[in-house]
Amino acid sequence: MPESVIQRRPVSPAPFRAGDVRVATGREVRAELRRQIASLEARLGRLFVSAFPREGIEWRVGALGGPRMLDVEELERVRDALAFRLREAEAELARRGAVEEANRGLLEEIITAPEQHPWIRVSNEDIGEPGCRHWHSRPRWGLLGMILGWWRVKLSSGCPLAWGRGGGAASRPNQSSCRARLAE
Amino acid sequence: MRASTEGGWVAPALREEFPGLALRHLTVEATFGRSPRDVRDRLAQLSNRFSGPQAINLRQQAIPWAYRVFFRHIGLDPDEQPTPVEALALERMKHGGFPSRSRLDDALTIAVIESGVALRAFDADCLAGTPGIRATDPGEGLEGRPGELPAGTLVLADPERPVGLLFGATAEGRGVHRRTRRAVVCAIQVNGVPDIAAEEAVWLVAEVLRGVD
Numbered sequence: 001m002p003e004s005v006i007q008r009r010p011v012s013p014a015p016f017r018a019g020d021v022r023v024a025t026g027r028e029v030r031a032e033l034r035r036q037i038a039s040l041e042a043r044l045g046r047l048f049v050s051a052f053p054r055e056g057i058e059w060r061v062g063a064l065g066g067p068r069m070l071d072v073e074e075l076e077r078v079r080d081a082l083a084f085r086l087r088e089a090e091a092e093l094a095r096r097g098a099v100e101e102a103n104r105g106l107l108e109e110i111i112t113a114p115e116q117h118p119w120i121r122v123s124n125e126d127i128g129e130p131g132c133r134h135w136h137s138r139p140r141w142g143l144l145g146m147i148l149g150w151w152r153v154k155l156s157s158g159c160p161l162a163w164g165r166g167g168g169a170a171s172r173p174n175q176s177s178c179r180a181r182l183a184e
Numbered sequence: 185m186r187a188s189t190e191g192g193w194v195a196p197a198l199r200e201e202f203p204g205l206a207l208r209h210l211t212v213e214a215t216f217g218r219s220p221r222d223v224r225d226r227l228a229q230l231s232n233r234f235s236g237p238q239a240i241n242l243r244q245q246a247i248p249w250a251y252r253v254f255f256r257h258i259g260l261d262p263d264e265q266p267t268p269v270e271a272l273a274l275e276r277m278k279h280g281g282f283p284s285r286s287r288l289d290d291a292l293t294i295a296v297i298e299s300g301v302a303l304r305a306f307d308a309d310c311l312a313g314t315p316g317i318r319a320t321d322p323g324e325g326l327e328g329r330p331g332e333l334p335a336g337t338l339v340l341a342d343p344e345r346p347v348g349l350l351f352g353a354t355a356e357g358r359g360v361h362r363r364t365r366r367a368v369v370c371a372i373q374v375n376g377v378p379d380i381a382a383e384e385a386v387w388l389v390a391e392v393l394r395g396v397d
Contacts, residue, residue: 027200027201030201034253034257037253037256037257038253038256041249041252041253041256042249045243045244045249045252046244048240048243049240049241049243049244052240059263060261060263060264061256061261061263062261062264063259063260063261063264063265064259065259065334066255066258066259066260066337066338067258067259067260067337067338067349067350067351067352068258068259068319068334068336068337068338069197069198069201069258069319069336069338070257070258070259074259075257078256078257078259082256
């Protein structure tokens with residue numbers, strides 16, 4: 001029905017009767033706050049799983065000195081802290097998501113035209129994926145390829161295999177070498 | 185035939201405040217010695233089955249999530265003090281497996297990981313009666329721990345005294361030790377944890393101790 005045809009009738013508010021309003025008991029308020037906390041915890045849990053393998057995101061909310069029965073004010077503090085943490089984590093993930101999206105775009109450009117992005121390395125971490133794989137724009141045949149402009153993308157074979165019995169710290173993968181901070 | 189678990193008591197105020205909070209318990213013959221090969225094998229298989237993805241996904245599963253929520257409700261932060269199943273998952277990630285300690289400890293580990301339910305064990309001969317959950321009164325403390333507990337602290341208790349913090353330390357002399365003959369295995373059930381899961385967890389401990397697969 002077109003909006004112009006709708007008959008607009010003035011809506012008169014229902015008369016207020018004192019009996020309509022019921023003040024919630026303390027237990028009902030606490031139950032409602034607990035329901036909200038459960039809902040926020042579920043959302044935070046989903047976000048935690050979707051954030052994997054990204055590191056450095058703060059998930060802790062802080063304890064209130066339990067185990068004990070919390071009053072309304074304390075439950076509100078827990079709820080507010082969870083809501084704040086959820087907002088912060090969502091914002092951080094959105095920020096990282098934008099960087100990772102830009103890195104994915106850069107990776108496509110590197111693969112298409114490696115000579116235009118010499119020596120740039122993109123790792124799985126840069127695009128928000130688990131694992132140690134990285135793409136590296138390098139010249140074919142070393143110096144000769146560099147002079148002649150023969151560039152290619154070399155794809156690493158992924159994470160190193162499990163270390164043998166003789167493998168100590170020296171044989172462990174250098175994590176820092178896997179991380180190209182393209183966003184910086 | 186499986187022995188049936190018994191229901192522990194929960195203080196009325198807590199029962200009203202936390203619907204779903206319950207305690208299931210079963211007295212089992214405790215064998216504190218080293219685990220036999222089949223239990224150690226089972227623990228090793230569990231270690232192989234339980235890896236990083238399972239640990240990450242824990243908080244999306246209904247039962248581990250229910251404990252996380254309950255921790256929040258009682259003023260604990262599960263990211264600072266992990267829930268029992270998450271504590272074991274962290275240990276698995278750190279050590280690369282579930283280390284075998286004793287038959288009872290291994291049985292508890294297997295049951296907690298398989299079911300997700302929080303379990304505790306006490307020396308049956310050191311409990312003065314049926315265990316339950318209540319809040320402490322002013323002036324009460326936990327044996328072996330200096331000072332008094334803040335009034336209102338949630339504890340596992342027998343009819344005479346607190347025997348352990350809910351999801352925390354056990355009172356001195358009430359836990360299972362080398363001379364324990366019978367142990368009381370308690371499953372702490374919270375809202376969202378089905379009865380069947382709590383009972384299954386306790387039975388799992390009993391079956392591992394009896395050597396039943």
